[in-house]
Amino acid sequence: MPKLQPLSVLIAAALLAGCQAVNTTSGGAVGVDRKQYMFSMLSTEQVNQMYAQSYQQTLSEASSKGVLAKSGPMTRRVDAIAQRLIAKVPVFRPDAAQWDWAVNVIDSPELNANCGPGGKIIFYTGLIEKLQLSDDEIAAVMGHEIAHALREHGREAMSKAYGVQMATQLGSAMGVGSGSLQLANMGVEYLMTLPNSRGNENEADLIGLELAARAGYNPNAALTLWEKMASAGGSAPPEFMSTHPSSSTRTATLKANIPKVMPLYEQARR
Structure with missing residues (x-):
């Protein structure tokens, strides 16, 4: 156990060395203004480009299987909603208005949706x-x-992964035992990565709530959405072991913040 202390120092040093504190978005009415540490050698443009390649590969595979829904009522419906939301992203991040946004629908039974770095949206x-x-x-x-895309949670996670990798390499070079390294990595996983992932989910809930409200969509729908998701998910793992907030925690947070964004929704509707 004594060897874990110097390794924890290495981890902290590796995370901070080569990282810069940034605030990727404005706080908005919901007040999401946490500083984020990003690896300086991993730029927004690099991450966006990497994801764009992966996105195109996903679309190509879907097209080859005949499940890329290029037209039809559902595709038009999803695209129309996306355009209203995208129009409001400058409130949180002005430069995102210049992203190469893309919206695609895949005909698949998966209960899934995603918006990757750079504004690449897929709905199933x-x-x-x-x-x-x-x-x-x-x-x-x-x-x-x-x-998630506006806050660059993907780039943030990659920056943390680089820091942990650097610390592990330094620890190995300094003769820290493999058992201690494994235990330290487990500590990093549960004490840093997972709580921050839950924090990122909370940030996405709040910013998403305001974004939808500004686009003229009823923020109360977030409550019915997660109720449906919870019912479809069946038995969920304990919150401590999960990267997602528990259903009750998520609902309570959303309820507490709906009054902050309701005037924005009412203004948008008018």
């Missing part, structure tokens, strides 16, 4: 069909996913 038909989502609920999901 199973999410809409199986949960019978309203437009407001689709906007809640999409706003949440767009928020």
